[in-house]
Amino acid sequence: MVIRVFIASSSGFVAIKKKQQDVVRFLEANKIEFEEVDITMSEEQRQWMYKNVPPEKKPAQGNPLPPQIFNGDRYCGDYDSFFESKESNTVFSFLGLKPRLTSKAEP
Numbered sequence: 001m002v003i004r005v006f007i008a009s010s011s012g013f014v015a016i017k018k019k020q021q022d023v024v025r026f027l028e029a030n031k032i033e034f035e036e037v038d039i040t041m042s043e044e045q046r047q048w049m050y051k052n053v054p055p056e057k058k059p060a061q062g063n064p065l066p067p068q069i070f071n072g073d074r075y076c077g078d079y080d081s082f083f084e085s086k087e088s089n090t091v092f093s094f095l096g097l098k099p100r101l102t103s104k105a106e107p
Contacts, residue, residue, distance in 0.1 A: 001072035003027065003034035003095055006049045008066045010040045019079040020067045026086065032095070039066060053078075071096040 005027070007020045027034045039046035053064040054075055069076040076082075076095055085094035092099040 001074070001096070003032060003076075003097075004037050004070045004072075005034055006037045006039055006045070006066050006068040006070070008040045009038045011066070013065075016065060016067075023067045023069065023079065023082055026082075026091070030091075032097070069095070 005020070005023055007024075008016060011017055011020075024034075024036065037045050037049070039049055049066075049068055050063050052070070052073065052075060053068055057075070057078060058064050064078065067079050067082075069078070069082055074096060077085075082091070082094065085091045
């Protein structure tokens with residue numbers, strides 16, 4: 001399975017861009033293989049993301065905003081869930097990966 005991070009490259013929201021960058025930088029820094037999926041470039045991927053975010057994680061109004069993180073077809077979470085796992089040093093289990101003994105989370 002590959003980690004897929006759904007992003008929006010043309011988002012006008014600075015907060016969304018920062019959250020996307022935070023996730024991508026963390027994965028790169030920890031040498032975790034992942035694929036960026038740009039929902040602004042593919043209507044099919046956007047619809048797939050909307051459909052596969054669990055109902056309890058969808059906002060009351062509108063659609064879920066990126067970044068949304070999946071391991072293959074399994075939903076891992078949104079940025080807030082990712083941030084919580086980063087803070088508690090549980091990112092590998094959040095992503096559904098086996099922890100690496102040599103990896104350290106960024107401070």
